[in-house]
Ligand code: SF4
């Protein structure tokens with residue numbers, strides 16, 4: 001199988017790292033060669049964060065090239081626009097319908113770009129907009145937004161649902177397992 | 193054999209476990225921190241945080257001298273701190289295998305420079321290995337320990353961010369106990385007085401010759417013949433992955449893993465057999481220069497950038513002339529999202545006060561380095577670990593000597609102070625500086641992800657440990673004016689600075705103390721909100737740069753999800769518009 005690439009972007013603290021862990025564990029369990037790259041350190045302090053995942057029969061580079069991502073999974077709208085160059089021409093954009101203004105916007109120095117969603121939708125034919133925060137809240141915990149988004153991605157990529165549920169059971173602390181599975185399933189429904 | 197999915201750092205820890213290491217030390221630093229954090233999970237290995245990299249290397253050298261297999265890890269700039277023992281360790285050699293991990297940060301994701309630490313290997317005259325993925329990272333720890341013991345030398349183990357922080361599949365094995373080798377007293381080997389060192393210098397030369405022979409046969413230095421002999425590429429570390437990504441088996445590749453000493457015959461034979469040779473490496477022309485010095489014709493840095501990280505994309509463009517034109521482009525300028533001090537960060541108020549004072553502020557390395565950015569913008573300089581206090585001292589003296597007046601304040605974190613600030617403070621006391629030195633004590637090494645240090649009262653395994661008292665240290669080295677304040681109490685901070693300004697008998701120390709707001713269960717609790725009636729939109733609170741305080745339209749609000757209730761903004765609002773809104 002040729003190599004597939006998933007580019008995840010978000011804001012430090014949004015749970016992108018756990019999302020990456022669940023996705024890659026499931027892919028490794030399915031026997032793929034997998035590489036994932038993330039950056040720790042300073043970036044955790046509310047900065048823009050990315051996780052890059054590549055899988056296939058044999059993967060060399062852990063980094064995705066511009067125009068090379070089969071999916072761009074953006075946990076926040078501005079972080080979708082910031083990394084849009086990485087999406088391939090036939091790729092799918094999954095974007096969380098969430099606005100987290102960066103410092104320059106909070107202090108009124110810059111404007112948060114308006115109309116992000118309609119513009120992305122008009123440009124990229126495979127765009128899925130997900131209100132992961134509301135769905136996660138309905139499941140009982142806002143922080144489960146990451147699993148909602150993983151659910152959408154899993155369906156889009158046609159991955160085995162059961163293998164993800166197993167991984168969630170393995171990597172998420174016991175008392176949050178059901179919550180996360182619910183969030184994943186709600187996402188899964190939206191990815192179809 | 194079991195397959196697991198590990199980061200390079202986890203794989204190095206796994207290697208330490210499998211190949212019988214019993215002693216490990218480190219000082220945290222991105223991208224190396226998780227190496228020791230993961231080693232500490234194995235009960236078979238004794239592990240400890242050291243106050244700095246030099247101490248970590250020396251303790252590791254002692255463990256090796258006793259006969260144990262030992263590993264020490266640090267970020268690239270940490271090796272500068274540890275360079276003093278490093279260069280002489282090359283002379284003494286080891287007893288138990290000794291591996292020194294240097295995790296470099298090309299592109300400066302989380303560093304103040306991007307030095308290429310491969311240069312340390314020929315400089316210090318010690319062998320070096322460079323893994324290119326997690327499997328190699330694990331396996332090569334075993335090879336490094338073997339080489340260390342076989343040739344009686346410390347081994348430099350050099351990774352980069354993309355090796356340390358990328359995950360790939362690793363086949364793991366069982367632990368092989370190495371026990372402890374007998375220790376025999378041998379001052380001619382371990383005590384480097386000039387007479388003994390001169391003899392060791394000759395041994396070192398012989399050792400390098402033998403290592404070069406070893407490098408020729410080292411199985412991880414290998415040629416991968418491609419479909420064509422027209423183009424050959426010499427590469428190492430993560431760059432190897434980018435080469436394979438771009439060229440697959442179209443070209444022939446000489447993958448070097450032992451990159452000091454280089455297998456010169458192997459390189460010469462490779463260059464001989466292919467028409468055109470490129471050297472692909474990140475940062476400095478380290479391989480290229482040595483290969484050119486052998487009289488061989490290769491091309492490298494004339495095509496490939498020597499600044500920042502490499503990628504398959506850069507390589508594709510440099511060597512194939514293929515420029516990617518992305519299908520989609522951002523349709524608008526995207527406001528940047530740099531890291532910021534967390535809501536409730538105890539450093540915020542201190543910088544706010546300093547900004548008002550218009551002092552020259554020499555600062556240091558830690559979360560508080562972010563005080564250099566708007567809106568706080570209170571910092572004048574950041575150089576290296578510990579430099580705040582000594583640079584402030586020099587600045588102040590230079591002004592005095594030349595008849596200039598300057599208020600100089602230095603700002604350093606607790607972990608950084610214990611790392612290398614104490615000697616600087618001694619300098620200020622001994623040479624009678626009138627600097628004001630603020631230790632922003634958040635009771636943890638925060639920036640690298642909350643590691644303990646000798647002042648926190650806990651060790652790496654979270655067991656209670658002796659705690660160094662910062663105030664006692666400052667007094668003991670002769671600081672008479674030591675003031676302790678709560679970082680959240682802006683008036684107390686300001687008063688302390690004013691008091692210190694009046695004190696002219698030597699340096700003052702202000703310990704501004706409050707635990708890091710992110711420490712589980714220890715940060716502040718509560719919630720504040722801005723009363724719409726009382727707020728007059730003066731925007732004073734925005735000068736704090738707390739991410740919880742937001743402008744929406746023409747109103748200013750506190751985001752209840754982000755606010756942790758530190759109450760610092762309350763003290764800044766001139767109209768009493770910020771009010772308590774909850775306890776959680
Ligand atoms: S981690 Fe702690 S010290 Fe660092 S910015 Fe956040 S609150 Fe401040």
Ligand code: SF4
Pocket residue numbers: 535536719720736738739740741750754755756757758759760761762
């Ligand atoms: S109390 Fe004020 S300064 Fe502190 S976290 Fe809340 S909004 Fe930020």
